[in-house]
Amino acid sequence: MEELILQRVQARLSYKPWQVEAVQQLLEEDNTIPFIARYRKERTGSLDEVAIKEIADTYQEEEQLEKRKQTIQQQLEKQKQWTKELAQQLKEAKTLQEVEDIYRPYKQKRKTKAMIAKEHGLEPFALWLLAHPQEEIETQWEKYLSDEVSTKEEVEQGAIEIIAERVSQQRKERDWVRKEIWQHGSIASTKKKEAEDEKAVFQMYYEYQEPIKSVPSHRVLAMNRGKKEKVLQIQFLYDKEKIENFFVKKAKATEDTTVSALIRQGIHEGLTRFLYPSLEREIQQELTQKAEKQAIDIFGLNLYHLLLQAPLQGKVILGLDPAYRTGCKLAVIDSTGKVLEIAVIYPTASPKQDIPKAKEKIRQLVEKYQVEMIAIGNGTASRESEQFISECIQEFHLPIYYTIVNEAGASVYSASEAARKEFPELAVEERSAISIARRLQDPLAELVKIEPKAVGVGQYQHDVSQKELEQALRFVVETAVNKVGVDVNTASTALLEYVSGLTATTAKNIVAYREEHGPFTERKELKNVSRLGPKSYEQAIGFLRIFDGKNPLDQTEIHPDSYSAAQELLQEENISLQELGTKEVSEQLAHLSAKEIAQTYNLGLETTKDILTALQKPGRDIREASEKPILRQDVLSMSDLQKGMKLQGTIRNVVDFGAFVDIGVKQDGLVHLSKMSKKFIHHPSEVVAVGDIVTVWVDDVDQQKQRIALSLLPIENEK
Template structure:
C-alpha cells in the first residue's frame, strides 16, 4: 500500500503525507464532499474533482495489484513462465499491459499454432526464420521427408505462418509499441457498406472519410462507432505513408520468442521481413486495429461522460427563481395543457386541464380558468414546459397577462425528464391520487423554483444534457452523474426541514434509508430544531453525523450556527473566537467588523489550520449563502414560433440547453435547438466551449443558416 501511496503522490503532485491521509480517510468511510470541505488540512486543499480522480486511481491501483498477485499465483505451475516475464508482471503499470503479458498462458482452446507445433513444425518455423532453410516448395518438401512429417509443403508453410504469427502477436512489447505506432501515425478510415447509403443518410459525412487517429475528436469517434454498430460503416486503421510491418516494431529478441538461442541483429533479413509483413497482414494489424479502436472508444466515452457531467452540473447549479407561487403548465394540443399551482414551498395548491389549442379551441374557457387560478392563488410566475405547443401556450399566456392585467410573468422552462419523474415511484408516492400529466406540471413548476431540489428526483440520464450518452457504458455514466449530483447537493447545502427524501439521500453520509428516516422523524415529531437533534434519528451514529451534519441547514433553529456551513465539530472554536472579542457566537454572523478583527487574529488560532480558519470566517460572513448565480430568463421573440419563421441574419435571444466538445446547442423557442459551432462562439480561438457558455445561460445569437429539411439551425454567438 505504501507503493500505491507513493505513486499517487507523484501523479497528483502532492506530498506523500497528503496521499497517506487521503487514503486513510477513504478507508475510514469518509465521502469526497466531506473530505473536500472539512478535511482540507489533511489534503492540502484538494478539490472535490481532484479527490474523485484520486479515489478512482487509488481503486484502479488496488485492483491492479490484486490482479498481479492472482496472475503470479497462477503462473507458479507454468514452466514456460520465466522469471523475466514474472518481473515484467510485477512492474506492469496498466491492466492492458498486465493482460498482454498473461495472454500467452491463458489459452482456453487449442490454436492453429498449437496444431502446427503438434505436427512437428516448430523446428521448421525456426529454421526458416533464422535463415537455415529457405521456404521454397522443394526445400520444405525435403525437410518434411527428413523429419517424417506427412503433410504437404503448402500446409506446412501455413503452419509456419501460424507459429510465427502467434509468437509475434503474443509479445507484450510488440503489442505495446504497435498500439503507440497506430495511435501516433495511424489513419482512421470509414466507408459506407454496399447498399446502405439510403439507410445511413445521417452518416453521409463518413461514407468516404479518413483522418489521422491522433486528431479524431471524441464525438466523431462515437459517431463512427455508432455507424459501425448499425452496420452502415466499415472502419479501418492503417499506417500513414507505410505499408507492411512497421520497422519500428522489429525487436531483436524475436528469436527468443521461438525458444531459440540464436542471436539476431536489428537488421532483419529479407526473408524475415517478408514473414513479418505476412504476419502483419495475417494477424497483427487486425489485433492492433481492434485494440486501438477500443482505446479510442474508451477515451471517447470518458470524454462524452465528462461532457454529460459538466452539463448536468451546470443544470443543477442553475439559478433558482426562489420562493414564489408558481403555476406550472405542461403544454399539449389534443390532450390539453395540464396545470398545477404550487405555493412558495412547492406544495400543491390546485390543478386542472385546459384545451385552448386545436382541435378543441376552447380558448375563452381556458383563459377564464387561468385568470381564476392566478388571482385566487396569487401566482407570481407561470412556468411553461418547452415541449409540444409551448410557444402557442406562451403566446396565449402573455396575451392574457396583458389583457387581464395579471400581476405575474410567464417563462418557458426545460421540461426534460418531467415525464420520467411523473411516472416514477417517487412521484406516485408524493401524489398517489393525481394523473401522471398533472405530476409533470408540478415538476415543471418546482424546477423553476429550485432546479436542484427537483431534478435530483429524476434519473440524471433522463435529463438529456449529454453527448452520445446512449453509446457509453451505463454503469460508468451512472456513477459519474451520481457523483455530480452528490457534489452539487453538498455544495449548496440542504434545508433539513424542507428537503425531500431524494434530496437528502445525496447528502454526504446519508443513505436512502436514513433520508427516509429523517422525513419520517419530521412527520412524527415536527420541525427539527438543531443539528444535535439529528442523533435521535434512527441510523445516524457518530460517523454518519460527522459526514452529514455540516451540509444540513436548520433555519431559525435553537443554534444559530446551524444555518451556516460551519461543522458542529468547529462550534467550540467559533465560541472561543467570539469570547476573544467579548461576543456571543451568534453575534459573529454577518458581522463584518468582528470578522475582520478575527482575520487579523488568525495566528492566535493557528491550531485550527489555515484552511479551516479561513472557511469558518467565510461561512460566518454569509451563513446562508447560495453558491448558485442570480436568476435570469430569456425573452423569446414572439414573432418566431417555428423553424420556418427563422431567417438568416436574425438576432435572437435563447437559452443554452447542451454544451458539447464541438459547440453549444441553444433553444430559440422553435422546438428545434440551434447549434453554435465552436468556431462561431467567439472571434478568437476557443479550446473548450464551456470556457464561454454553460447550460442554462441566456445568450444572444445571430442565425447563420436554416436547413428546414434536415432540421438544422446554424448560429453565431454575439458578445461572448
C-alpha cells in the same frame, strides 16, 4: 503493496505525495468525498471533490493493475514459465495493456494451427528457418516427416504457422505497430449497401475519413452508433506495406531465397490474420473508451451547472405542461412548493380546443393565487403554449412573466414510484406540471428526483457504458447537493439520499422522524434518528441545515465540531448569535484576521476562513450568485429572425462541437465551436456552461430544416 500503489499514484498525478497519502488515509477511515473536501482541508491541502475523486479512482486503477499482475504470476508459476526476466517485466509494466502484452504468449487459448504444428515437432524447423542457415532447405525438411506430417508442403506450412504466431506475440514489435497505426493511420466509415437511413442521420459519415489520433469523441460515438444500427461500416486505414517491410528487415528476410520467402509468408500471415485484427479491436476499444469518458465528463459538467442554476424561491408559480390532444395541464404551487390547484385547458390544436375558456382559466388562477411566474415546459406544443400565455399577459394586463423550463425527464419522474407516493391521487400529466413549476422554484431539489441520465444535457448518453455513466452522474449530484446544503425540514427523501454519509434507509428514517415528531429544531436532534450512527452523523450533519431553529449556527455550513470555537470568537467580539447576518456584524467579522484567529483557537487556517465566511452570511445559498432565468412577456417566432439580429438566450446544452441556446423560438439555435471566441479554444465548456445567459447574433436560419445557426461573436448586418 499499499506503499507501492501509493508511489505509482503519486507518480501519475500532479498532487504532492503527502496529499495523495492523506486522501487515501481519509478514505480508508470511511470519510466521504464531500466531507473530506469541506471539513478536512488542512489534511489535504484544500483539494476539492474532483481532485479527491481523481486520487481515489487512480488508486483503484493501480490496485486492480497490481492484482492482475499477481494473477498472471500465479498462472505462469502453474505453467512453470515464471522467470526472473518475466518478473522484472511485470514489475516495470505501468499499464494493463503492457501487462497483457507480456502475458499474451503464455495465455491459455484454444488450440491453434501453430500449437498443432509444435505438437508435430515442427518448432525446431521454424527456428532453423529464422536462423537463416547456409544450407539448402532440402537438407532439413525430410527430418520432420512423421505420421501426421507427410509432405514437404505440410512441413513448410507448419513452420509458417509457428512464425505467424510469433509475429503476433512479440511485445516490442506489437507496441511499435500499435503506435504506428495511432500516429499515422486513419479511421474511415462508409455506408453499407442496402442500408436504410431514412432521415439521413449518418449522411456525414457515408464517405468519411479522419486521422485516428485527432478524431473527436462525438464522431467516434456517432460512427459507433451508425455501425450498431447497421448503416455504417468502419475500417482503419494505415500503411501495411511499411509495417510488413519493418518485420521483414528485422527478420533479415529480404533476400531472394526459399528460406526468406517462407519467413516473409509467415510474417504476412501473422500480420493479416492475427496482429492487425487484434490491434484494430484494441484501437477501436480505446477510441470508444476515450470517447465515452469525454461524453460522460461533458454530461457531468452540464448536469452540475444545471443543478446549480439559481432558484426562484419565495414565488407563487404556475407550471404548464404543454400538449395537443390531451390538453395543457396546469399546477399552481405556493412559495414552499405546496400544490394549490390542478387544472387542464385546451388552448392548442385538438378536438376540444377552447381558447377563450383557457384564457379565462389562466386569468382566474393568476388573480386567485397572486401567481408571480409561469413556467412552461419545452416539450410538444411548447411554443404554441408560449404564444398563448403571451397573449393572456397582454390581453389581461397581467403583472407576471413566463419562462421556458427544460422538462427533460419530467415524464420519467411523473411515472415513478416516488411521484406516485407523493401524489397518489393525481394523473401522470398533472404530476408533470408540478415538476415543471418546481424546477423553476428550486432546480436542485426537483431534479434529484429524476434519474440523472434522463435530464437531457448530454451527448450520446445512451451509447456509453451505463454503469460508468450512472456512477459519474451520481458523484456530480452528490457534489452539487452537498455544496448547496439541504434544509432538513423540507427536503424530500430523494434529496436527502445524496447528502454525505446518508443512505436511502437513513434518508427515509429522517423524513419519518420529522413526520412523527415535527420539524427538527436543532442539529443534535438528528442523533435520535434510527440507524443514523455516530460516523454517519459526523459525515452528514454539516450539510444539513435547520432554519429558524434554536441555534443560528445550525443554518450555516459550520460543522458542530467547530461550534465551541465559533461561539468563543463571537463572545470575544461581543456578538450574539441572534445578531448574525446583520450588516454591521458582517462588516465587523470581515475585518478580522483569519490567521490570528486560527492561532488563538488552535484551528486550521482554511477551517477558520470557512467559519468566518459562514458567520458573515449565515443561511447563504451559493446558487444566489448564478444567473437568473430569462423572463419574457412576449414571444418570438422563427420568421422574425434575420441575419445579424442580436438576442439574449439561455445555454441549454453543451456538446463537443458547440452549444445549444434557447432564444425564445421553437427550435434551439446552435453556436458552433468556431463561432464562440476569437481565441483558440479546445472545447465549448471553456466559454459557456448550461444555464448561462448569453448574447448571441443570428448567423443563419434554415426554415426548411428548422435550424438556427448562432454566434457569440458580433457579425455583419446587426439589427
